Amino acid sequence: MMIIKNKILVEDDWQVLRLNDQETPENVVVAAGKVIVPLKVWLAQRDGLKQRDDLGVWFASDERSEELKEDVRKFQIIAVDFPKFSDGRGYSIAFNLRARLGFTGELRAIGDVLRDQLFYMQRVGFDAFAPRPDRDIHDALKGFEDFSEVYQTSFDKKLPLFRRAQRKGKSSVEVVNG
Amino acid sequence: MYCYDEYDQKIIDERVAQYRDQVCRRLANELTETEFLPLRLQNGLYMQVHGYMLRIAVPYGLISSRQMRMFAHIARKYDRGYGHFTTRQNIQFNWLKLEETPDILADLASVQMHAIQTSGNCIRNITSDEFAGVAQDEVVDPRPYAEILRQWSTFHPEFAYLPRKFKIAISGGREDRAAILAHDIGISATKNAQGEIGFRILVGGGLGRTPIVGSEICEFLPWQHLLTYVESILRIYNQFGRRDNKYKARIKILVKALGIDEFRRLVEEDWADLKDGPGTLTAEEVDRVASFFIDPEYEKLPDHNSKLNEFKADNRNFSNWMSRNVIAHRVPGYAIVVLSLKKPGNAPGDATDAQMDAIADLADRYSFGEMRITHKQNIVFADVKQSNLIDLWQEITRQELASPNIGLLTDMISCPGAEFCTLANARSIPLAKLIAERFENIDFQHDIGEITLNISGCMNACGQNHIGNIGVTGVEKKNHEEWYQVSIGGAEGNDCAMGKILGPSLTFYQVPEAIDRILQVYLRERIDEGERFIDTVHRIGHKPFKDYVYATDFEEESVKNDRDDMSVMPAQYAVPFYSPRF
Numbered sequence A: 001m002m003i004i005k006n007k008i009l010v011e012d013d014w015q016v017l018r019l020n021d022q023e024t025p026e027n028v029v030v031a032a033g034k035v036i037v038p039l040k041v042w043l044a045q046r047d048g049l050k051q052r053d054d055l056g057v058w059f060a061s062d063e064r065s066e067e068l069k070e071d072v073r074k075f076q077i078i079a080v081d082f083p084k085f086s087d088g089r090g091y092s093i094a095f096n097l098r099a100r101l102g103f104t105g106e107l108r109a110i111g112d113v114l115r116d117q118l119f120y121m122q123r124v125g126f127d128a129f130a131p132r133p134d135r136d137i138h139d140a141l142k143g144f145e146d147f148s149e150v151y152q153t154s155f156d157k158k159l160p161l162f163r164r165a166q167r168k169g170k171s172s173v174e175v176v177n178g
Numbered sequence B: 001m002y003c004y005d006e007y008d009q010k011i012i013d014e015r016v017a018q019y020r021d022q023v024c025r026r027l028a029n030e031l032t033e034t035e036f037l038p039l040r041l042q043n044g045l046y047m048q049v050h051g052y053m054l055r056i057a058v059p060y061g062l063i064s065s066r067q068m069r070m071f072a073h074i075a076r077k078y079d080r081g082y083g084h085f086t087t088r089q090n091i092q093f094n095w096l097k098l099e100e101t102p103d104i105l106a107d108l109a110s111v112q113m114h115a116i117q118t119s120g121n122c123i124r125n126i127t128s129d130e131f132a133g134v135a136q137d138e139v140v141d142p143r144p145y146a147e148i149l150r151q152w153s154t155f156h157p158e159f160a161y162l163p164r165k166f167k168i169a170i171s172g173g174r175e176d177r178a179a180i181l182a183h184d185i186g187i188s189a190t191k192n193a194q195g196e197i198g199f200r201i202l203v204g205g206g207l208g209r210t211p212i213v214g215s216e217i218c219e220f221l222p223w224q225h226l227l228t229y230v231e232s233i234l235r236i237y238n239q240f241g242r243r244d245n246k247y248k249a250r251i252k253i254l255v256k257a258l259g260i261d262e263f264r265r266l267v268e269e270d271w272a273d274l275k276d277g278p279g280t281l282t283a284e285e286v287d288r289v290a291s292f293f294i295d296p297e298y299e300k301l302p303d304h305n306s307k308l309n310e311f312k313a314d315n316r317n318f319s320n321w322m323s324r325n326v327i328a329h330r331v332p333g334y335a336i337v338v339l340s341l342k343k344p345g346n347a348p349g350d351a352t353d354a355q356m357d358a359i360a361d362l363a364d365r366y367s368f369g370e371m372r373i374t375h376k377q378n379i380v381f382a383d384v385k386q387s388n389l390i391d392l393w394q395e396i397t398r399q400e401l402a403s404p405n406i407g408l409l410t411d412m413i414s415c416p417g418a419e420f421c422t423l424a425n426a427r428s429i430p431l432a433k434l435i436a437e438r439f440e441n442i443d444f445q446h447d448i449g450e451i452t453l454n455i456s457g458c459m460n461a462c463g464q465n466h467i468g469n470i471g472v473t474g475v476e477k478k479n480h481e482e483w484y485q486v487s488i489g490g491a492e493g494n495d496c497a498m499g500k501i502l503g504p505s506l507t508f509y510q511v512p513e514a515i516d517r518i519l520q521v522y523l524r525e526r527i528d529e530g531e532r533f534i535d536t537v538h539r540i541g542h543k544p545f546k547d548y549v550y551a552t553d554f555e556e557e558s559v560k561n562d563r564d565d566m567s568v569m570p571a572q573y574a575v576p577f578y579s580p581r582f
């Protein structure tokens, strides 16, 4: 499957494990190979899984980054699921994973991931994106270019515009009123 | 007022391009309506059956004559010749075509305006005191901080898809004129004993289905921390606010559920990481932004103008207008003037393109080319020389903007109601007109004195019915009859309070009669003319009002007669237009 990573298209072979109705975090069998498991599965089967170095973990939107605590360093990949693109909790989960818990691996947006949200997503710390498969992934790439400047800090910009740029006060802007 | 530098302009221009592309993709069906919906909402665009409504941001209500002329242009070119000023200090146009909206935004960008985040579940336009900078009771000028908050909240990446909309208001006077207690975050700019600037921060206020007065989360936040602290509040809300039920998704429900102490604990825990970090405001930035709000070049003038007094003595209309629509200015020789968009018979808050052009010209001549939109849907000229008041009054009288009713009964707030809004239970504007006609007599209104009357077409309370001294809310439509609840005792400002419902609901034609009865009780019970309506309600309670309103039947006969009166048009329920709440 193709995903976007660091703003380019790459082939990717991570599998995202989603539980079906019969499966529970306790009883599900995590297949061999590169699997991104739900946070709940990780927490339930931690003892059995902690030796594996080919696992990632994904957050549902109602879970909080703090639930992973120190384990965050174990993973080279963490994903955050957007059940609907209008569910904005994933942005704070990502920000907290990066800014608060210091996660430095790949942070991937999965689920209802669409072009018009990518600009914001990369700002809060996502560097990988699995856009919804029914959409043109090449088109999605354009979403990163919406804006060339931003006002506020987030994970991508450590300094707000007012600390980065020499901005003009009244005496030096061209006054256009009147 | 604030002027864009190249950064601001670039961001706005890029927004126009982004939005133009989104509209293209929507028209080409590359975006579904479901996907397009939140995108257009974040741009203030609501869908109607026959067209689109666009809400344009007027940041903290401040606008230049050039910008006002652009509104007139938009009204003429893209709309039906009028616009509607809202209780959040914005303007709305009702009859637009989707294809033309990118051009409108480009026109707006050419005068440093936009429609960013005027709806949708994001941080909305920051509102403030309409008398900021000129009020006599001002402690801190809130405008620089309002602008700083505007920039910070514009395209904030983390808070674009909140559980629900988010409204911030800031004021800096001793008297609160920005209804900060009724906002998701209310900010009062103030000074401590050492004279340092800081903010009292309130959280979780709001109207709607569950009206709640905001709670204090921070008593005094030094100014440097404004953005980081607000960021932490938003982050906690974004994570914990309810998303399963639209009616329970506002921050007020979260604050209530957790309790203010637990909510504060969560916020401060988050804030501990941000405090003193790079998001902290710098003195340079505050000074830079404040440089746009320094006083205009006031002349040294005497504070008294004998000509005014003579003219007042000879002219009843003028003296009424002086007493209601002209407010003391902190600089001698100047006055604050409120232009009334509440001429009885007109829809509250509406202005035609010709009026907007005229207002812009007058602002150039009499008030340094700037004006403010008020949360009561009027327009303020903040810096008028007292010696110009007579001329200005004559000019605005010709424009029908001089109704001497500011703060009086016919200075009503009304939401658009059933003729425009799909969510309405009942009509608002025709009811406002009916009430205005009944109480049009200006002497009667002056006798009643200060009172607020707020009308909403449904529980969503866009017309701020809860904080009206008298509040009217459309509750249902049954047997071809619209039913309204009437409440009394609501108030805004420092004594912000939610009104209490008086009794069983009333029909469209009974409401004006009920208001009449309420006023009769007031006139009977007040100690003297100095006791305002709201004071009397506080003193004697609801009961005397309730007893009198419901003591006798409402006359059926008059109801019938009124119903034949075609001056009040029937509601067009078949034509839902837009839903300002979403």
Ligand code: SF4
Residues within 6 Å of the ligand: B415, B416, B417, B418, B421, B422, B423, B424, B425, B428, B456, B457, B458, B459, B460, B461, B462, B463, B579, B580, B581
């Ligand atoms: S949603 Fe708002 S505008 Fe519409 S009827 Fe209700 S209160 Fe009025």
